[in-house]
Amino acid sequence: MAKPDAVFIYIGTYPSEAAARDDYDVVKDLHAAGAVGTYDAAVVTKDDAGKVHVNKDEMATRHGAWGGAAVGAVVGILFPPSIIGTALVGAAVGGVGGHLWRGMSRSDVKEFGEIIDQGQAALVIVGESKLEQAVDKADLKAEKHVAKELDVSSKDVDQAVQEAAREVS
Numbered sequence: 001m002a003k004p005d006a007v008f009i010y011i012g013t014y015p016s017e018a019a020a021r022d023d024y025d026v027v028k029d030l031h032a033a034g035a036v037g038t039y040d041a042a043v044v045t046k047d048d049a050g051k052v053h054v055n056k057d058e059m060a061t062r063h064g065a066w067g068g069a070a071v072g073a074v075v076g077i078l079f080p081p082s083i084i085g086t087a088l089v090g091a092a093v094g095g096v097g098g099h100l101w102r103g104m105s106r107s108d109v110k111e112f113g114e115i116i117d118q119g120q121a122a123l124v125i126v127g128e129s130k131l132e133q134a135v136d137k138a139d140l141k142a143e144k145h146v147a148k149e150l151d152v153s154s155k156d157v158d159q160a161v162q163e164a165a166r167e168v169s
Helices: 017-032 069-078 090-103 106-118 130-138 154-168
Strands: 006-014 039-046 052-055 121-128 144-153
Touching (some): 006 017, 006 069, 006 090, 006 106, 006 130, 017 039, 017 121, 039 069, 069 090, 069 106, 090 144, 090 154, 106 121, 106 144, 130 144
Antiparallel strands (some): 006 121, 039 121
């Protein structure tokens, strides 16, 4: 059973960016319906040069307090900076990444990283524990997926994002 304030990560792989975006829209609809709380989601792709790109639309960043920092932190943990082709939210990614990193085992990091390598596109979702039930019921269309509850509090992630926002202001 999920801890009430735990952080949940879902990574699914898709044959195309369009297919990943379809499920990204499903997650946004779940949030609009009140089925998920604070979350961050993005479609992640790799270009022909092997660079990783985090693709978000601006409306999605307004759906939760994490505003790009949570997915950026996960991507920053999974891939070396030299292959990340997207500018991530620097200070927020660092603080949030520290919390998420402590909540993951080495095998989690390896498993998350390997599933992204397997697909042409991936949907990465990071959110509060109630996201897990909503994603399970939504029947997302990923070819493969990994979903885990991290041993980290969503309140700690919220605080890291707020601290980073104050530093940037």
